Amino acid sequence: MNLILLEPHDVAQNGQALLRDQRRLTHLREVHRAQPGDTLTVGCANGLIGKAELTAIGPDQATLRWEHLGEPPPPALPVHLVLALPRPRMLARTLEHVTALGVKRMTLLHTKRVEKSYWQSPELRPEKIHQHLVLGLEQARDTVMPSVTLVKGFRAFLDEHLPALLAQGRGLVAHPGMASPCPRGINEETVLFIGPEGGFIDWEVDQLLNAGCEGMHLGPRILRVETAVTALLSRLF
Numbered sequence: 001m002n003l004i005l006l007e008p009h010d011v012a013q014n015g016q017a018l019l020r021d022q023r024r025l026t027h028l029r030e031v032h033r034a035q036p037g038d039t040l041t042v043g044c045a046n047g048l049i050g051k052a053e054l055t056a057i058g059p060d061q062a063t064l065r066w067e068h069l070g071e072p073p074p075p076a077l078p079v080h081l082v083l084a085l086p087r088p089r090m091l092a093r094t095l096e097h098v099t100a101l102g103v104k105r106m107t108l109l110h111t112k113r114v115e116k117s118y119w120q121s122p123e124l125r126p127e128k129i130h131q132h133l134v135l136g137l138e139q140a141r142d143t144v145m146p147s148v149t150l151v152k153g154f155r156a157f158l159d160e161h162l163p164a165l166l167a168q169g170r171g172l173v174a175h176p177g178m179a180s181p182c183p184r185g186i187n188e189e190t191v192l193f194i195g196p197e198g199g200f201i202d203w204e205v206d207q208l209l210n211a212g213c214e215g216m217h218l219g220p221r222i223l224r225v226e227t228a229v230t231a232l233l234s235r236l237f
Helices: 022-030 088-101 116-120 126-140 154-160 162-168 202-210 225-236
Strands: 004-006 016-019 039-044 049-057 062-071 079-084 105-109 147-151 170-174 190-194 214-216
Touching: 004 126, 016 022, 022 049, 022 062, 039 062, 079 162, 079 225, 088 105, 088 126, 088 225, 105 154, 154 162, 154 202, 162 190, 170 202, 170 225, 190 225, 202 214
Parallel strands: 004 039, 079 105, 079 190, 105 147, 170 190, 170 214
Antiparallel strands: 016 062, 039 049, 049 062
C-alpha cells in the first residue's frame, strides 16, 4: 500500500479521516509499523494526493489528519481495454495490474472461448471488482477509479458497443498470427482488444477487423492473459 485511498465514508470533519476496516488497519500495523505522529501518503478517491499525520491507531480504528492535498494523480493511459473475461483468479490479478498501469476504461466481454461459468464468479460482484481496483490504485499511488463494463454477448457488443468505442480512437486487436507486430510508444487514443486463453475465434477476429480494427501480435510465444495484458500496455504506451 503505497497510498491510503480515502473514500467518502472515511472522511470526517475538520480535515480528519477515520479508517475502520481491518485490511488497512492490519497493513498500517504490520507492514508500515505506523505509530502516532508518522506521516503517510494519502489521496481522496477521484481527487488529489498529499500527506497526512497518523494521530491515533487502535485495534478497531485509526485517525489521520491530512496536512496538504495538492498533488494530482498520475496521468491515465489513453486506452480503453476490451478484455475477454478471464478465469476468476486471473481476473482478480489482471484488474489490479491494469489499474496500477493506468487503465481507466475497461470492458469485460464474453467470447466463444470464455467459459459461461466464469460469469457466475463472485469476483464479478461490484464490491469485489471495486476491491481489486482499489488495490491497484494503492499500489500505483493513484486515486482515479476506473470504470468497468460487463458485456455478456459478443454479437450485442458488435451492435451496441463497438461503433461507439471505435469512435474514441484506433482499434487494435492482439491475436497470434496477425501480420503486423505490436506498435511501440504510441500516445493516441486506443481501443485494445485482448482475447481469452486460446484467443479469439476466427469469426470474432474477422468481425473486429471488418469494423475497422487493426490486427497485431506480440511474437511467436503464447502468453497467459495477465502476462499479455501487461506486455501489451507496456509496449504500446
